[in-house]
Amino acid sequence: MKGEEGAAQAGRTAESEAAAWQADGIVENEVAVRQADGAAKNEVAVGVMDGAAENEVAVGAADAAENKAKKKGGKKKGKEKKDAAQRAAARAERAKKLRRLLELAHEAVFGKNCVCAACGEDVFDDGFFCAHCLAELPLNDEYVCSKCGRAIEADYPVCLECKAHMPLYDAARSAFRYEERVVGLIKRFKTGGRYLAAALAARMAPLLADSFPDADLIVSVPMTDKALKKRGYNQAELLADALSLRSGIPYAPAALVKTRDTAAQKHLTAAERAQNLAGSFRVHERALCRGRHVVIVDDVLTTGATADAVARALRGAGAARVYVLTAASVPYRERPRTPEQALSADEKGSAPPAPPKKPAHGA
Numbered sequence: 001m002k003g004e005e006g007a008a009q010a011g012r013t014a015e016s017e018a019a020a021w022q023a024d025g026i027v028e029n030e031v032a033v034r035q036a037d038g039a040a041k042n043e044v045a046v047g048v049m050d051g052a053a054e055n056e057v058a059v060g061a062a063d064a065a066e067n068k069a070k071k072k073g074g075k076k077k078g079k080e081k082k083d084a085a086q087r088a089a090a091r092a093e094r095a096k097k098l099r100r101l102l103e104l105a106h107e108a109v110f111g112k113n114c115v116c117a118a119c120g121e122d123v124f125d126d127g128f129f130c131a132h133c134l135a136e137l138p139l140n141d142e143y144v145c146s147k148c149g150r151a152i153e154a155d156y157p158v159c160l161e162c163k164a165h166m167p168l169y170d171a172a173r174s175a176f177r178y179e180e181r182v183v184g185l186i187k188r189f190k191t192g193g194r195y196l197a198a199a200l201a202a203r204m205a206p207l208l209a210d211s212f213p214d215a216d217l218i219v220s221v222p223m224t225d226k227a228l229k230k231r232g233y234n235q236a237e238l239l240a241d242a243l244s245l246r247s248g249i250p251y252a253p254a255a256l257v258k259t260r261d262t263a264a265q266k267h268l269t270a271a272e273r274a275q276n277l278a279g280s281f282r283v284h285e286r287a288l289c290r291g292r293h294v295v296i297v298d299d300v301l302t303t304g305a306t307a308d309a310v311a312r313a314l315r316g317a318g319a320a321r322v323y324v325l326t327a328a329s330v331p332y333r334e335r336p337r338t339p340e341q342a343l344s345a346d347e348k349g350s351a352p353p354a355p356p357k358k359p360a361h362g363a
Helices: 002-073 079-110 131-136 160-164 181-190 196-211 225-231 235-247 270-277 305-316 339-348
Strands: 171-177 217-220 256-258 281-283 293-301 321-329
Touching (some): 181 321, 196 235, 217 235, 281 305
Parallel strands (some): 293 321
Antiparallel strands (some): 256 281
16 A cells, blocks of 8 residues: 555656656746847847948948049049939938838837937837927927028017028928927937937928928038047937938938038127138038938027028039928027117117917917
């Protein structure tokens, strides 16, 4: 009897050990599968990035060969100029496809947006901002100057600055007013927050489609090599790149060149800014811009002096129309006049009419 009980107990022990071994095997297999999945995703990302690096080297070599040919052969004429423009467009298209592959690889490894770009709270959709921040961020969607696109206090056709000195670009628009929380957002974008480019471009893209439906080329405000090395990246390039991906409009990253460093413009007047920037931008790919409807992309429009200087260069290269699109713009506020200035304006009959009240909701 005891022998039978011992045999039964030994059988149960053996079954338990077999079950335990089987469970261990299942766990090990599960871990192996997860590791294999992670390895596969990493292989995709690494493979795409390796391909990106190889393509970048190839494009760089092609550019170097083209520049060498230009030096030897002198100025290109006729068909050669057309071929150069076509090659530049083809390079831009290849770069666009490459960037999209990198985006897909990044999403495969890290997933899509999961936190708000402004506050860091969880976001449970494909948006970049949470509902609270979208309600708090000052959108530039009320009264704006039809020329510079800056916020104005009443429904006038243009602000007084544009009326006095009409810009060389056809029109400008911006997604946000440069005030309140947007100021901190833009500063973060310019000081390391490169990831914000996609979030800002998502708010700029509808403006691009609605305000400039005829646009067929995107360019960005360039930096000098010295300034680029100091910052590490050009925020305008990041915005232009993201907008090109969203809109399908080709982006020409090498179309413009900044020829010299300019003084900081923070404390300069509008006239001083214009003088500071005079002649500092040059169109490098003139054939590519000729006859095109070009959109200049930048992070902030303050007085419009930078946009005007770039527009002057593009006009000189034969651009048919020039637009400006920025993430934010500084609202236009009329400077208070002295009693003498007000009296002089009244005597000349040039005092502006009283601004109309903004219509109430539901009226």
